Amino acid sequence: MADVAASTGREFPWRRRLQLWRAERAHRLGRDRFRPEDFAVFHLEVEIPGLGRAWDGCQLAHLTDTHLGQWLSPARLEGVVDLTNRLGADLIALTGDYLSYDLDGSARDLERSFGRLHAEDGVFAVLGNHDHWVGAERVRMLLERCGVRELRNDVVSLRRGSDVLHLAGIDDVMVHQDRFGQVLQRLPADGPALLLAHEPDFADTAARAGRFGLQLSGHSHGGQVVLPGFGPLVRGPHCWKYPLGRYQVGRMTLYTNRGLGSNMWWIRVNCPPEIALVRLRAPQKEA
Numbered sequence: 001m002a003d004v005a006a007s008t009g010r011e012f013p014w015r016r017r018l019q020l021w022r023a024e025r026a027h028r029l030g031r032d033r034f035r036p037e038d039f040a041v042f043h044l045e046v047e048i049p050g051l052g053r054a055w056d057g058c059q060l061a062h063l064t065d066t067h068l069g070q071w072l073s074p075a076r077l078e079g080v081v082d083l084t085n086r087l088g089a090d091l092i093a094l095t096g097d098y099l100s101y102d103l104d105g106s107a108r109d110l111e112r113s114f115g116r117l118h119a120e121d122g123v124f125a126v127l128g129n130h131d132h133w134v135g136a137e138r139v140r141m142l143l144e145r146c147g148v149r150e151l152r153n154d155v156v157s158l159r160r161g162s163d164v165l166h167l168a169g170i171d172d173v174m175v176h177q178d179r180f181g182q183v184l185q186r187l188p189a190d191g192p193a194l195l196l197a198h199e200p201d202f203a204d205t206a207a208r209a210g211r212f213g214l215q216l217s218g219h220s221h222g223g224q225v226v227l228p229g230f231g232p233l234v235r236g237p238h239c240w241k242y243p244l245g246r247y248q249v250g251r252m253t254l255y256t257n258r259g260l261g262s263n264m265w266w267i268r269v270n271c272p273p274e275i276a277l278v279r280l281r282a283p284q285k286e287a
């Protein structure tokens with residue numbers, strides 16, 4: 001499968017040069033420092049069908065779209081990791097676009113920061129379109145060295161005593177690496193299940209399967225500019241329908257996280273960089 005990454009890799013030379021120039025300039029001017037007030041922790045509670053007592057109240061920190069090397073500088077990512085670790089979540093889920101257009105200049109910083117993420121039940125990830133464009137195999141190796149387990153069209157079953165929680169991940173939809181049939185094949189027929197998917201609009205497909213209580217996504221950055229009474233000003237491919245926040249899609253909850261970084265447009269209005277802290281709840285009658 002090594003050539004899959006090569007087949008999805010894309011070169012964006014002028015965007016890469018612009019990114020490196022802006023990051024260097026921001027650093028020189030001291031405008032890339034971490035300030036906790038720039039980031040918001042959004043709390044939400046989601047009832048997961050079939051969730052057993054042992055997992056009731058479990059907390060999952062969801063981080064996405066760091067786009068390290070753009071607005072999110074190495075110093076900011078270090079601060080985000082500290083903030084996340086202090087939340088003391090049981091699980092951490094990462095849903096892609098860790099980089100933008102440059103891997104060489106950011107790989108070491110990403111590894112240093114992600115390597116410090118800590119959660120008792122593990123740190124899990126899927127890749128986004130940008131990770132494929134900069135080089136999926138290298139990003140995969142980097143995540144592995146950090147102790148982050150990538151769910152590449154795969155499923156992991158976590159256990160607390162006799163209670164199980166299935167965590168599934170779909171590889172990136174935008175670059176056609178999603179293999180949902182494989183995910184469903186690997187997912188046991190019973191037990192509560194969550195899905196990590198970079199692109200939120202995949203929720204329509206995921207919900208139709210009728211197996212997931214929650215899908216966590218990013219990709220949209222929440223639109224970055226959110227107009228009161230209107231919503232996100234800009235919507236992109238694969239996040240037209242579900243660009244921001246919480247949705248009910250059939251019987252599945254979808255949460256589209258605003259993300260932590262920005263790509264080409266270093267501007268956010270009414271849409272702060274976000275860490276989501278999700279508390280999983282067992283259904284009342286089953287708890």
Ligand SMILES: [Fe+2]
Binds near residue numbers: 097129130198219220
């Ligand atoms: Fe993306």
